[in-house]
Amino acid sequence: MIQVNHLQKDFRIHQSRPGLGGAFRDLFSREYKTVKAVDDLSFTVEEGEMFALIGENGAGKSTTIKMLTGILTPSDGEIVINGYVPFKQREEYVRSIGVVFGQRSQLWWDLSPIESFRLLKSVYKVDEAEGEKWLERLIEELEISPFVSQPVRKLSLGQRMRCEVAASLIHKPRLLFLDEPTVGLDVLVKQKIREFLRNLNETENMTILLTTHDVSDIEALCKRVLVMDKGKLIFDGLLNDLKEKWGNGTEVSFQMKKRTSAAALRQALGEMPCEIEQINDFTLNVKVARSQEMLPFVLSTVMSSFEVSDVKIEETSTEDIVRNIYSSDQEVRSHA
Amino acid sequence: MQDMRHIFSIFADYLSQYFKTRLAYRTDFLGDFVSNLVSELINLIFIVVVFTHVPLMGDWTRDEIIFIYGFFLVPYALFSMFFGFWDFNERYIIRGEMDRILTRPIHNLAQVCLESIAPDRIFGVITGIIIMGYAAIQLDLSFYWYDVFIFIGLSISGALIYGGVYTAIAAVSFFSDSRTGIAPMIYNIQQYGRYPVDVYNKAIRFVLTYVLPFAFVGVYPAAYFLRKEVWYTYAAMTPVVAVVFFGIGLLVWNWGVTKYRGAGS
Numbered sequence: 001m002i003q004v005n006h007l008q009k010d011f012r013i014h015q016s017r018p019g020l021g022g023a024f025r026d027l028f029s030r031e032y033k034t035v036k037a038v039d040d041l042s043f044t045v046e047e048g049e050m051f052a053l054i055g056e057n058g059a060g061k062s063t064t065i066k067m068l069t070g071i072l073t074p075s076d077g078e079i080v081i082n083g084y085v086p087f088k089q090r091e092e093y094v095r096s097i098g099v100v101f102g103q104r105s106q107l108w109w110d111l112s113p114i115e116s117f118r119l120l121k122s123v124y125k126v127d128e129a130e131g132e133k134w135l136e137r138l139i140e141e142l143e144i145s146p147f148v149s150q151p152v153r154k155l156s157l158g159q160r161m162r163c164e165v166a167a168s169l170i171h172k173p174r175l176l177f178l179d180e181p182t183v184g185l186d187v188l189v190k191q192k193i194r195e196f197l198r199n200l201n202e203t204e205n206m207t208i209l210l211t212t213h214d215v216s217d218i219e220a221l222c223k224r225v226l227v228m229d230k231g232k233l234i235f236d237g238l239l240n241d242l243k244e245k246w247g248n249g250t251e252v253s254f255q256m257k258k259r260t261s262a263a264a265l266r267q268a269l270g271e272m273p274c275e276i277e278q279i280n281d282f283t284l285n286v287k288v289a290r291s292q293e294m295l296p297f298v299l300s301t302v303m304s305s306f307e308v309s310d311v312k313i314e315e316t317s318t319e320d321i322v323r324n325i326y327s328s329d330q331e332v333r334s335h336a
Numbered sequence: 337m338q339d340m341r342h343i344f345s346i347f348a349d350y351l352s353q354y355f356k357t358r359l360a361y362r363t364d365f366l367g368d369f370v371s372n373l374v375s376e377l378i379n380l381i382f383i384v385v386v387f388t389h390v391p392l393m394g395d396w397t398r399d400e401i402i403f404i405y406g407f408f409l410v411p412y413a414l415f416s417m418f419f420g421f422w423d424f425n426e427r428y429i430i431r432g433e434m435d436r437i438l439t440r441p442i443h444n445l446a447q448v449c450l451e452s453i454a455p456d457r458i459f460g461v462i463t464g465i466i467i468m469g470y471a472a473i474q475l476d477l478s479f480y481w482y483d484v485f486i487f488i489g490l491s492i493s494g495a496l497i498y499g500g501v502y503t504a505i506a507a508v509s510f511f512s513d514s515r516t517g518i519a520p521m522i523y524n525i526q527q528y529g530r531y532p533v534d535v536y537n538k539a540i541r542f543v544l545t546y547v548l549p550f551a552f553v554g555v556y557p558a559a560y561f562l563r564k565e566v567w568y569t570y571a572a573m574t575p576v577v578a579v580v581f582f583g584i585g586l587l588v589w590n591w592g593v594t595k596y597r598g599a600g601s
Binding site for chain 1: 342345346349350356433439440441442596597
């Protein structure tokens with residue numbers, strides 16, 4: 001459904017010199033620096049997939065999504081989505097996609113959402129009867145009916161955001177782009193939106209792409225994750241694989257009844273490849289790599305050798321993984 | 337062509353939304369209505385007073401000049417009604433509203449025009465017609481039935497000439513992300529189109545006819561109704577000039593859109 005080949009976007013950025021004297025010199029000769037916002041990006045997406053594009057600020061996510069939606073013209077490479085080249089056949093193409101920019105509203109500020117929907121319906125030339133039925137479903141599932149007739153400027157961010165999502169779906173697109181849809185929303189609203197999106201994906205087989213900084217979004221919604229850094233794609237795969245690759249493994253925290261030293265625990269575990277950390281006299285943490293079937297072994301060994309009062313198992317959260325990716329150096333990245 | 341039909345049907349929707357928003361602030365709406373009416377009235381009185389002190393300009397009598405001025409107001413009002421995106425650079429480029437425009441299936445220029453539509457400019461048309469009526473009575477002009485259509489055609493052409501030039505200038509914003517200061521300059525030049533071109537020297541006349549053809553918005557078409565046969569060819573060329581210049585504007589615009597860089601977000 002989405003095919004991206006060697007996509008590239010360069011920006012020429014004017015380097016302004018410091019100070020007033022610099023500004024004068026800028027008048028006559030300007031220095032430009034070419035920045036590769038997106039560098040040799042290739043991936044394909046099947047219909048009905050739900051996937052996330054993550055990366056630090058300035059990694060090129062927004063630029064990528066803007067090229068995918070046809071807003072920006074790529075410097076090089078090709079994009080084909082639904083059989084269209086977005087920036088060339090823009091007006092036909094955008095009929096098949098919906099876009100939500102978390103930071104930008106597409107509703108008319110002074111109108112109520114329902115009026116905006118009506119206007120959008122004629123912009124997209126939506127069939128009256130069918131469109132009405134679809135809209136009713138959107139209003140019901142997003143639970144926006146209590147405030148759908150109030151002017152947008154009087155809505156809270158959470159209310160507005162749900163209306164934004166409804167607005168972007170008015171023409172029943174095959175593909176939905178969400179650029180940071182949950183920024184600044186409270187947990188309940190986030191959950192509502194996620195649930196709605198998941199349901200949409202299941203019932204309508206809608207392809208959904210989102211960029212986000214919120215790791216819980218990804219965990220709740222996406223199987224597949226693309227990670228970008230400095231314009232390059234550094235990971236493309238399942239969330240599970242991502243965890244395996246960059247995860248810290250599993251951490252087990254044992255609360256002992258008697259004083260136990262790390263050395264004693266080490267002895268019990270033998271040559272087992274794991275890290276042992278002494279927290280205090282009674283508490284010890286054991287870190288094991290993920291998915292090597294070592295966890296049951298560690299647990300049973302420790303339980304049988306020591307008197308344990310409590311056990312806590314912590315898996316590395318996706319958040320930690322993302323932090324690991326962002327802070328890891330180049331050599332780790334080259335594995336991807 | 338189907339796209340054009342779609343744009344017109346959307347236009348009606350936007351217009352009704354415009355009035356709906358305006359009516360939401362009831363007192364504002366009334367206030368605007370009255371202040372528009374008053375300002376046009378003052379304008380009208382001002383024009384008449386100023387021109388009573390100008391008996392002749394080149395070969396043109398005072399009343400002829402008043403007529404040209406009145407005619408000019410009509411395409412100008414149409415232009416400012418539909419091409420009201422004075423803040424294009426600020427609103428669409430710097431704040432990145434263009435992103436949203438580009439994800440909707442109507443030509444982006446049409447959307448920008450519709451979003452900044454200013455129906456209250458219609459008062460300019462009324463003022464223009466009153467001024468022309470006054471001048472026509474003074475000059476004892478006679479009209480044919482088809483002059484109405486010619487008038488409409490020439491007015492739309494005039495508005496399109498302005499629109500084309502203005503669109504091309506606005507499109508400069510796509511290329512540079514700094515604020516542009518060309519608009520005021522153009523605004524000054526367009527004022528010249530209101531007066532008979534043959535009072536100017538050759539260079540200005542050339543500019544107003546071929547480079548920034550604002551003479552086609554005022555003098556040339558008005559000359560047709562004043563029955564100045566010397567200018568008939570120019571008057572007849574008005575629609576052609578309109579198509580050419582609006583076409584150029586649209587081309588520059590479309591080219592600019594491919595250079596759009598978006599605002600960082």
